[in-house]
Amino acid sequence: xxxxxxxxxxxxxxxxxxxxxxxxxxxxxxxxxxxxxxxxxxxxxxxxxxxxxxxxxxxxxxxxxxxxxxxxxxxxxxxxxxxxxxxxxxxxxxxxxxxxxxxxxxxxxxxxxxxxxxxxxxxxxxxxxxxxxxxxxxxxxxxxxxxxxxxxxxxxxxxxxxxxxxxxxxxxxxxxxxxxxxxxxxxxxxxxxxxx
Ligand SMILES: [Zn+2]
Numbered sequence: 001x002x003x004x005x006x007x008x009x010x011x012x013x014x015x016x017x018x019x020x021x022x023x024x025x026x027x028x029x030x031x032x033x034x035x036x037x038x039x040x041x042x043x044x045x046x047x048x049x050x051x052x053x054x055x056x057x058x059x060x061x062x063x064x065x066x067x068x069x070x071x072x073x074x075x076x077x078x079x080x081x082x083x084x085x086x087x088x089x090x091x092x093x094x095x096x097x098x099x100x101x102x103x104x105x106x107x108x109x110x111x112x113x114x115x116x117x118x119x120x121x122x123x124x125x126x127x128x129x130x131x132x133x134x135x136x137x138x139x140x141x142x143x144x145x146x147x148x149x150x151x152x153x154x155x156x157x158x159x160x161x162x163x164x165x166x167x168x169x170x171x172x173x174x175x176x177x178x179x180x181x182x183x184x185x186x187x188x189x190x191x192x193x194x195x196x
Contacts, residue, residue: 005077006042015078024081032104039098043073065095066159085111087131091155115142117157
């Protein structure tokens with residue numbers, strides 16, 4: 001019954017149709033300070049198996065919030081049209097919050113990088129964001145790129161951050177095992193005779 005959109009968009013922003021009519025975008029109507037809250041995404045949460053059967057439009061507007069869970073806006077509102085950029089001015093705060101990564105000027109489009117939340121191949125595309133550092137293709141494994149992990153530290157969705165932390169812990173454990181194996185190879189021959 002309610003037509004109230006499931007996502008919140010700060011009154012400092014507005015949704016607009018892109019100049020080439022190819023879709024909607026979110027623009028700053030007022031200046032926004034670094035760290036300021038821009039949007040809070042809402043909707044219905046679907047598991048992967050059900051989610052992939054939804055319409056393409058719903059899948060494109062969703063936000064991955066956990067390992068195999070997806071938030072689909074319903075009803076759709078202006079706040080659900082935040083586009084991807086490889087050089088974003090916004091990042092995630094928790095699972096559903098969007099905050100400014102830097103000061104945003106009036107008239108700027110607000111974008112975030114889908115690598116901050118995506119770990120599944122449900123919305124992969126050739127990127128036309130036009131940023132000088134555009135990586136050309138956006139995919140479900142981009143969160144693993146070391147330069148993105150460094151650039152977006154503190155702006156990843158918690159489920160992605162957990163995977164990054166696990167990957168780092170695994171690398172450290174591997175490096176430790178290699179070090180132990182190497183030192184073991186040197187020590188062993190001199191120690192071994194004592195036990196004979
Ligand atoms: Zn790009």
